[in-house]
Amino acid sequence: MKTIVIMAAFGIFGMLISPLGAEPTAFEAMSALKKQRGARIGTKVVHVIGVGGIDQPPVWRFIARDPKQRGVLRDFAVQGGKVVGDQYVPPAYHSQVPNYVVPLSQLKIDSGGAFIIADKLANDSGTGFDSIDYEIRGGDPASGAIWILRLRDKKGDQVGEVLIRASDGRVLRQKWGRKSAVSEVVSSSIKRAKTSVSTGATAIAGSAVKTGGAVKGFFKDVFQKEPSGVPAARRYDGSY
Numbered sequence: 001m002k003t004i005v006i007m008a009a010f011g012i013f014g015m016l017i018s019p020l021g022a023e024p025t026a027f028e029a030m031s032a033l034k035k036q037r038g039a040r041i042g043t044k045v046v047h048v049i050g051v052g053g054i055d056q057p058p059v060w061r062f063i064a065r066d067p068k069q070r071g072v073l074r075d076f077a078v079q080g081g082k083v084v085g086d087q088y089v090p091p092a093y094h095s096q097v098p099n100y101v102v103p104l105s106q107l108k109i110d111s112g113g114a115f116i117i118a119d120k121l122a123n124d125s126g127t128g129f130d131s132i133d134y135e136i137r138g139g140d141p142a143s144g145a146i147w148i149l150r151l152r153d154k155k156g157d158q159v160g161e162v163l164i165r166a167s168d169g170r171v172l173r174q175k176w177g178r179k180s181a182v183s184e185v186v187s188s189s190i191k192r193a194k195t196s197v198s199t200g201a202t203a204i205a206g207s208a209v210k211t212g213g214a215v216k217g218f219f220k221d222v223f224q225k226e227p228s229g230v231p232a233a234r235r236y237d238g239s240y
Helices: 012-016 026-037 039-043 091-096 111-125 181-198
Strands: 045-053 060-065 073-079 082-089 131-137 146-152 158-165 171-176
Touching: 026 039, 026 045, 026 060, 026 073, 026 082, 039 045, 045 111, 111 131, 111 146, 111 158, 111 171
Parallel strands: none
Antiparallel strands: 045 060, 045 131, 060 073, 073 082, 131 146, 146 158, 158 171
């Protein structure tokens, strides 16, 4: 897909307009998560991931601290405005999860606005792309939450990367042609998430989330009540 030139991409209204595709934005998916899992979860998110966006990804992943259990992390998958996955992150993976909470209620740049910015920058650089992998993580008070967008070609190879401050849309960094240093830091986790989604499923309790449309079947184990304490690692699909 060739990049799309959008006028006034850096105006405040450009940041808040709806995305070009039909898939929910990150904020819309977060709103659905709060409605279905309680408003408190919105204050506990530490990492947001969405891969294979054209322009928005089919599935958003929210890693959040469990509001009711100290030291416990949960991994929620949201597709089409519905929570389709809910699993514990085993302690062995906790060191890979960012420490800072993403202040979602304070952010002004949704994934739709982030796409517009990245698309404009790609066009200016003469770079074409076919999909985008999204990531947002909290930062220290000085940097705030940051969008990391990785632009990919038809083969899935990365052709660009853009870092955007989520509070005001300021472009912190852009890199075209090859992976930047920040990619190397988180590439292993994103690669596993991308593999999970690109193969047609986010594997949860033996079922799958189809990336191209509605969820097939009913996840019997996903929504059942979990036992007290942190469950065994087998409950987690390891795609983080």
